[in-house]
Amino acid sequence: MEPPNEPPAPEPGAIEPRPAALGFALRRDSVTLTDLLSKASNAWSRDLATWVLAMLLYWLLGFGIPFALNVVWTFFTALQEGSGEAGAAFTAVNVIVQAVMYLVQLALSAIFTLGVWAMAVRGLHGEPMSVGVLFSQLSKIWKYVLQSLAVLVGAILVLLPLVVIIFLMFVGPVDLDTPMNEIIDDAGRPFAIALAALLPVYIYVAAGIAFMQAELAFNDDAGPIDAVLYSWRIARGKRWMIIGVGLLAGLIVAGSAMLCGIGLLFGAPLSALLFGALYLALRDGADVPRANTGTTLGRRY
Numbered sequence: 001m002e003p004p005n006e007p008p009a010p011e012p013g014a015i016e017p018r019p020a021a022l023g024f025a026l027r028r029d030s031v032t033l034t035d036l037l038s039k040a041s042n043a044w045s046r047d048l049a050t051w052v053l054a055m056l057l058y059w060l061l062g063f064g065i066p067f068a069l070n071v072v073w074t075f076f077t078a079l080q081e082g083s084g085e086a087g088a089a090f091t092a093v094n095v096i097v098q099a100v101m102y103l104v105q106l107a108l109s110a111i112f113t114l115g116v117w118a119m120a121v122r123g124l125h126g127e128p129m130s131v132g133v134l135f136s137q138l139s140k141i142w143k144y145v146l147q148s149l150a151v152l153v154g155a156i157l158v159l160l161p162l163v164v165i166i167f168l169m170f171v172g173p174v175d176l177d178t179p180m181n182e183i184i185d186d187a188g189r190p191f192a193i194a195l196a197a198l199l200p201v202y203i204y205v206a207a208g209i210a211f212m213q214a215e216l217a218f219n220d221d222a223g224p225i226d227a228v229l230y231s232w233r234i235a236r237g238k239r240w241m242i243i244g245v246g247l248l249a250g251l252i253v254a255g256s257a258m259l260c261g262i263g264l265l266f267g268a269p270l271s272a273l274l275f276g277a278l279y280l281a282l283r284d285g286a287d288v289p290r291a292n293t294g295t296t297l298g299r300r301y
Contacts, residue, residue, distance in 0.1 A: 048269070050119075055268055103145070114144060119269075129301070209231050220295055241282075242278065
């Protein structure tokens with residue numbers, strides 16, 4: 001009698017679509033700060049070398065490429081203006097180039113931001129880690145870009161009425177010859193006071209969408225707007241915890257940045273793991289669909 005055929009083992013790098021695994025033990029209704037710190041520090045110490053290499057790549061590519069492009073174009077612009085050849089056509093080209101550079105920067109931000117989230121959730125589940133995880137979310141660049149633009153448009157639509165009201169009340173009619181510093185002098189203080197008065201609203205909204213990028217990375221089935229809605233549901237009733245852990249994560253980053261910037265190689269991963277642990281804990285039991293984790297937990301390295 002012949003033995004039954006066994007299914008072939010997946011090749012390294014292959015994606016296996018699957019729901020979220022049970023390798024993360026923290027739960028929404030029982031998680032504590034001590035639990036989060038313990039889970040994050042264990043994942044941090046286990047894969048520290050991989051995290052440091054990933055952060056170096058993040059800096060060199062994620063920040064280095066936009067910086068180099070900006071330096072080159074600034075130099076070229078200065079040459080054009082110095083030669084007196086910068087006319088209306090060059091102004092139009094400059095606008096197009098600036099827009100393209102912004103999109104390039106947004107695409108790089110998508111690669112590395114979602115990649116860091118993927119590393120965090122994979123490490124917190126105890127899965128084998130590799131620098132390749134940092135580039136595991138390339139298929140979701142368009143989701144990140146659309147989500148970022150949607151949030152930006154939403155913020156503009158919310159702030160625009162406030163700006164118009166303050167402008168009409170404190171500035172009044174202006175023309176093209178009105179100095180900008182005069183407008184700022186008239187509207188600057190009222191606008192700052194209005195922003196300060198509405199600060200609790202901004203914090204409430206920010207806490208509600210704090211996990212929108214994590215949801216994009218963790219859940220392959222989530223679209224750009226879905227991730228925002230799911231983040232809002234995950235944050236429901238837990239905003240104070242999100243704000244507190246977010247402040248602690250920010251202090252870790254700020255403290256590590258004071259060590260000549262080198263400390264960020266170690267502090268930034270710990271901060272990401274801490275906030276990632278909170279996300280995973282609060283997602284369990286939230287009113288959201290079960291996550292399809294093919295590109296994070298389902299990929300073999």
